[in-house]
Amino acid sequence: MTSLHVAIADDHAVVRTGYRRLLELEPNVSVVAEFADCETAYTWLSANHADILILDLSMPGRGGLETLRRLKARVPTLKVLVFSMHGAPAMVSQAMQAGADGYLTKSSAPEALIAAVLDLGAGGHPLSAEAARALGEAGNDSQAPHQVLSPREFQVFTMLAQGLAVDEIAARLCVSAKTVANYQTAIRQKTGLSNALEMFRYARTHALLE
């Protein structure tokens, strides 16, 4: 079996070196390139050959996801293993839709990285347990706010999620603060989001704001 050519994209030099040393313990794996930003990675991989790219999504250059998309469009044969800090359902789901071939969280054991690379080389689609669970969750949002909330409630929800106070919302909608407070209570109960910050996060990850 011929050796797997791996490229690493991560903005932290120390972390890159860590991966490299780890991977080079494996005889069938050789690290052929390292990148500190998305543009460099894209340019190099368009011109040179690698079998697998280990990609940290939280990179500068704005848009690891976007780079992933462009890269898969340009070099479809490249296998991309996303290696991210967090395993948020939305992130995993976004990454897989953008064309990732595997998803590992950084909390995985070191051996898991090697295993995932070998798995990818063999045509597999390695997911960490965390990522797999997240993918499962992503589909079932049957109780999304736009489903369970009435139009007016949803409108108040978006304003709360933007950080507006009850009084301000009441002023803008020209209704009593009492009414808005009551909506707020209903929204909290129906969605389980118990404060404005949770609403904000939910709204952001589900792209419910502008």
Add this chain to the structure above:
Amino acid sequence: MTSLHVAIADDHAVVRTGYRRLLELEPNVSVVAEFADCETAYTWLSANHADILILDLSMPGRGGLETLRRLKARVPTLKVLVFSMHGAPAMVSQAMQAGADGYLTKSSAPEALIAAVLDLGAGGHPLSAEAARALGEAGNDSQAPHQVLSPREFQVFTMLAQGLAVDEIAARLCVSAKTVANYQTAIRQKTGLSNALEMFRYARTHALLE
């Protein structure tokens, strides 16, 4: 010269292994322990000896900064090198005040980690360029949270900014909910941030979280 005994605390196993391999290239350095969370680190270091702790502030177990403080109180001879994802001025300043002996950002070159460890062993206080610059800046922002807030207030601030409820914070800090509520009031007054969402946004744009 006798060997430097180094301990590593970082919640990502892969990253820990990377540091270890890197450091073990140096003959005068030996890695004597690894920890994935703050409590384990604290317990072990209270009972065993190490010269240097490499500490990732963004660890679970609530409060890398708090652990740093406790650790320096318990084991003053221990040198702590904070190794953080980002070099936000506020974070650097808080870490140094909490007793860190050095501060490196993860974007540093791998050699910088080794150099910093050796420097620490020789009694130095290594700062990455980024961190040093941040320390300089920290003086300017005269009404930034880390300036106007006391350590405890700042701690509560970060938790509020993460969306934790007053009761949850009280439970984690083992103080009365009344106390936390009072801190919250003080924080709101001092910073002008009147709710958790504003605190979150502020904390995010100033990179004060994790």
Add this chain to the structure above:
DNA sequence: TCTTCCATAGGAAAAATTCCCGACTTTTAT
């Protein structure tokens, strides 16, 4: 038409927040 859902809001109770204060400890300055 009759039922159901929605938008609106008042009242009362419960919970959270604010404001003021005191005790005690640690740090800082003189």
Add this chain to the structure above:
DNA sequence: ATAAAAGTCGGGAATTTTTCCTATGGAAGA
């Protein structure tokens, strides 16, 4: 070394916000 200042912690009371329950009128649907 001692005084002053700052920090931590929480109680009490007043205030504000939130919850829960209820009610009215309108619109949509069977």
